[in-house]
Amino acid sequence: MKKLFTVGLNVLFIFLFITFAYAQSSEIRILHVNDFHWFVEPYKPLGSDELLGGIPYLASKANELRKEKPSLLLSAGDMIQGDNWANLFLAESVIELMNGMRFDVMVLGNHEFDFGQEILKKRISEARFPVLGANVEGLDYLKPYIIRELNGIRLALIGIVTEDVPLSTHPRNVAGLRFISHTETAEKYIKELKGKADVVVVLSHIGFPADRDLAEKVKGIDVIVGGHSHTKITKPVSIGSTLIVQAWEHGKVLGVLDLTVKDGKIIGFEGHLEKIKPQKGKEDRVTLAIVKKYKERVDAVLNESIGEAEMDLDGENVRKGETNLGNFIADIMRRASMADVTLINGGGVRTSIKKGEVRVKDVYSVLPFDNYIVAIKLTGKQIKEALEHGVSAVEDEEGRFPQVSGLTFKYSPTEKRGSRVKEVYIVGKPIDPDRTYIVATNDFLAVGGDGYKAFGEAIKSSRDFSVIGGMMKGEKVIYSDSGRWLRDVVVEYIKEKKRIAPAIEDRIIEIR
Amino acid sequence: MKVYVNQKSVDVLPGMTVKHALMSSGLFKEIEASKKAYDEWGNELGLDGALSDGMKIYVKNCKT
Numbered sequence: 001m002k003k004l005f006t007v008g009l010n011v012l013f014i015f016l017f018i019t020f021a022y023a024q025s026s027e028i029r030i031l032h033v034n035d036f037h038w039f040v041e042p043y044k045p046l047g048s049d050e051l052l053g054g055i056p057y058l059a060s061k062a063n064e065l066r067k068e069k070p071s072l073l074l075s076a077g078d079m080i081q082g083d084n085w086a087n088l089f090l091a092e093s094v095i096e097l098m099n100g101m102r103f104d105v106m107v108l109g110n111h112e113f114d115f116g117q118e119i120l121k122k123r124i125s126e127a128r129f130p131v132l133g134a135n136v137e138g139l140d141y142l143k144p145y146i147i148r149e150l151n152g153i154r155l156a157l158i159g160i161v162t163e164d165v166p167l168s169t170h171p172r173n174v175a176g177l178r179f180i181s182h183t184e185t186a187e188k189y190i191k192e193l194k195g196k197a198d199v200v201v202v203l204s205h206i207g208f209p210a211d212r213d214l215a216e217k218v219k220g221i222d223v224i225v226g227g228h229s230h231t232k233i234t235k236p237v238s239i240g241s242t243l244i245v246q247a248w249e250h251g252k253v254l255g256v257l258d259l260t261v262k263d264g265k266i267i268g269f270e271g272h273l274e275k276i277k278p279q280k281g282k283e284d285r286v287t288l289a290i291v292k293k294y295k296e297r298v299d300a301v302l303n304e305s306i307g308e309a310e311m312d313l314d315g316e317n318v319r320k321g322e323t324n325l326g327n328f329i330a331d332i333m334r335r336a337s338m339a340d341v342t343l344i345n346g347g348g349v350r351t352s353i354k355k356g357e358v359r360v361k362d363v364y365s366v367l368p369f370d371n372y373i374v375a376i377k378l379t380g381k382q383i384k385e386a387l388e389h390g391v392s393a394v395e396d397e398e399g400r401f402p403q404v405s406g407l408t409f410k411y412s413p414t415e416k417r418g419s420r421v422k423e424v425y426i427v428g429k430p431i432d433p434d435r436t437y438i439v440a441t442n443d444f445l446a447v448g449g450d451g452y453k454a455f456g457e458a459i460k461s462s463r464d465f466s467v468i469g470g471m472m473k474g475e476k477v478i479y480s481d482s483g484r485w486l487r488d489v490v491v492e493y494i495k496e497k498k499r500i501a502p503a504i505e506d507r508i509i510e511i512r
Numbered sequence: 513m514k515v516y517v518n519q520k521s522v523d524v525l526p527g528m529t530v531k532h533a534l535m536s537s538g539l540f541k542e543i544e545a546s547k548k549a550y551d552e553w554g555n556e557l558g559l560d561g562a563l564s565d566g567m568k569i570y571v572k573n574c575k576t
Contacts, residue, residue, distance in 0.1 A: 037560065046559065047546040110562075162562070168527030208551065209564050230530070230558030231551060249558035374525065447524060447536040456536060460523040482527035 025262035026151045029069045030201070031062050032247055032255035034076035034227025035109070038086035038094050039250040040291050042278045051278055052252040055291060058276045059101045059284035061254050065274070069258070070151040073102060076227030076246070077109025077161065077205030080123060081483060084364075085294060088301045090115045091123050093294040099128045100286045105146055107132045107159030107203040109227060113173045114483030132159020132203060135185035137178040145189055147197055153261050156197035158189045161205045162228055169483040182206055183217055190220040198264040201225060208233070208246055215239035222266055223257065236271035245271055252276060302361035307494040310501040313353040315366055318346030319397040321508060325349060325366065326403025328502035330440075332493045333486070334405040337375035337479040339440035341406035341426055343386055345450045347399015348442060358500070360491055367487035371442040374455075375479035381433040382454040383407070384424055389452055392417040400450040402508070405440075407431070410509045422511070438478055442486060515567045524563060531559040539571045548574050 042054035062073055079098065080091030098106070108131060112120060117139065124131045124141040134144035145158040160182040166174045186202055193200060199222045204211055207229035215224060221242045226233075230249035236257060237244045243266075247255030253273040260268035314323035326349055330342035348369060353362045378386070390402035391411045409424040424431040439455075446455045458476040494500060513528075514521050517537035524532050530549055534540040543549065549557045552568040 035558065035560065047543050047548070164526055207562050207564055208553075208555065209567060228562045229551075229564070230561030232556040232558070234555075237553075248556070249560060443525075443528065443532065444535070447522075447528065447532045448538075449535060456523065459525060477525055480525050480527055 025260050025267060026153050027069050027260050028150045028153055029071040030074060030257040031065060031071055032074045032076060032225045033251055034247055035078040035230050035249040036251050037078060038083045040085050053250050053276055054278050055097060055251060056283035056288040057278055058251045058254055059287040060282050061274055061276060063284060065256060072104045072148060072150060074203055074225055075103055075106035076203055076225050077107050078111045078227060081111035081114045085298060088298055090119050095123050095126045097287055097290050100290050103129045105130050105132060105157055107205050108161045109205040110162055110165045110168050111483055113165055113169045116173050133161055134158050134189055135160050135180045135182050137180060138176050153199060154197045155199045155201055156193045157201045157203050158186060159203045160185055170481045183214060186214060186218045198261060211244050212239055215242035215244060234273055236269060243269060247273055304360050305357045306360055306491060307358045307498045307500060309353055309355050309358050310499060312355045315349045315352040318349045318403055319399060319401045320394055322504055324502040324504050329490060330403050330405035332490055333373050333440040336489050337373050337440040339375045339438040341437055342404060342440040344403050344442055345399050345445055346401040346403050347450060358494055363487050363491050371444050371486045372482050372484060373440055373486055374443050374446045375438050375440045376455050376458045377436045377476045378439045378454055378458055380431040380435050383437060384421055386452055386454040387421045388418055391420050404507050408507045410511050412511050414512060513565045515563050517569045518571055528563060530557050530561045533563055533569055542571050547571050
């Protein structure tokens with residue numbers, strides 16, 4: 001009986017202790033998104049029949065959750081590039097929406113650099129919230145961290161971005177900038193913030209594996225709100241005393257992390273992802289109005305006349321022969337990447353453009369895929385093998401049929417596959433099987449799309465990648481601009497030239 | 513950069529994404545057929561997610 005009484009007393013004591021402790025504590029809420037790439041409207045993810053996302057629904061959910069307790073709305077980067085809705089307005093639309101949603105702070109992602117530094121500075125100056133980048137040197141518009149007081153809790157938010165930014169955007173976009181170690185940066189600012197904050201949050205755009213590594217190496221981080229790897233972390237992950245959260249991608253979910261803080265320590269937490277899906281009558285009016293406004297402008301921009309074609313541009317016959325449109329696109333790619341030759345798949349060119357006025361939407365219909373330009377060193381032998389693969393199914397009019405620039409070749413469709421290509425010339429000279437040439441292509445073929453193996457083999461044999469003199473260098477890879485879609489490069493070219501008159505130039509000759 | 517898809521190594525460029533790794537491994541069609549990509553800790557990955565050297569991706573049926 002005495003023992004039972006003692007146990008009961010202990011339970012009561014613990015209960016009272018917890019109640020007292022929580023009574024002295026404060027609750028705050030962190031709402032977070034990452035890698036939005038500005039998908040403003042709901043969409044069905046590949047392989048799914050469920051409509052997810054939609055900015056007015058995301059905003060509505062954020063507003064609802066804000067009312068429940070003191071909250072901050074954070075973005076872990078990659079907001080301003082991706083969908084046409086963002087790209088066509090160089091992300092002005094995105095910042096207006098983020099202002100409308102009352103974001104409290106964001107960190108730069110690697111794609112925030114894709115429109116160049118001048119545009120980035122303009123967007124930062126339009127934002128009604130601070131933009132962080134503690135490990136970016138050379139861009140004064142950024143803050144390394146901010147301190148916010150919320151329900152009596154002082155939160156320090158430090159922003160870090162992947163050091164690999166120069167490897168994934170055009171060199172001119174990061175000229176003069178330095179991306180220093182995110183680990184050293186976090187250590188430096190945690191030291192500086194000692195005594196100034198109750199909770200330290202790192203707003204990170206370095207990816208979940210690197211977030212884990214950061215949590216293991218750097219002590220003093222209470223929470224990492226991450227992005228970059230598009231990881232769907234359904235419950236907060238604990239590494240030591242650090243919590244890591246990340247909210248998937250494209251606004252398909254809203255991350256929610258509730259913290260209970262006492263005496264500068266997190267004594268309780270609950271985190272989850274709120275699924276965002278369209279619900280009639282649940283749209284946030286402010287963001288809905290902004291979406292509608294820019295949607296009308298999207299139509300206007302897509303209808304914008306950018307130049308004139310002096311003849312029909314043939315996108316119909318790209319799977320069985322050389323066409324002037326295939327030549328035109330291949331030439332632009334060679335020019336943009338300063339390659340010796342271009343080799344692309346005809347199947348990537350989806351339709352024709354009629355003689356006369358050329359509009360943005362015409363180019364977007366020709367090149368609807370989110371492809372970008374890559375330039376890789378191949379030997380003459382590998383180029384010939386790639387051409388052999390390209391013409392190996394011409395009788396079936398498969399998408400692998402090549403469109404080229406900087407080279408000419410003949411082929412015989414009646415000969416057996418693998419022995420069809422004859423007389424390959426590069427810039428007027430017979431191809432040298434042992435010499436290396438720089439070949440521009442798209443990212444789809446670079447990873448073996450349409451059965452092309454040569455580029456993948458070159459990537460495989462290319463050693464470490466680094467940035468030297470502002471350019472990404474690998475042993476075999478000399479150009480890769482993942483931040484700029486090929487269709488936008490073509491639009492820009494037509495805008496510059498105004499009148500275009502590409503011809504068939506006997507680059508690909510069929511012999512019988 | 514080397515990543516692993518269902519334990520098969522594939523080589524991709526910096527700046528490429530989960531989608532590129534799946535295409536390179538020949539498993540992209542599995543996603544179209546409703547399978548999903550997960551990291552080594554069992555978290556689902558978006559197709560536009562950034563890759564890191566040595567990353568392990570698993571393509572499998574959706575978690576319920």
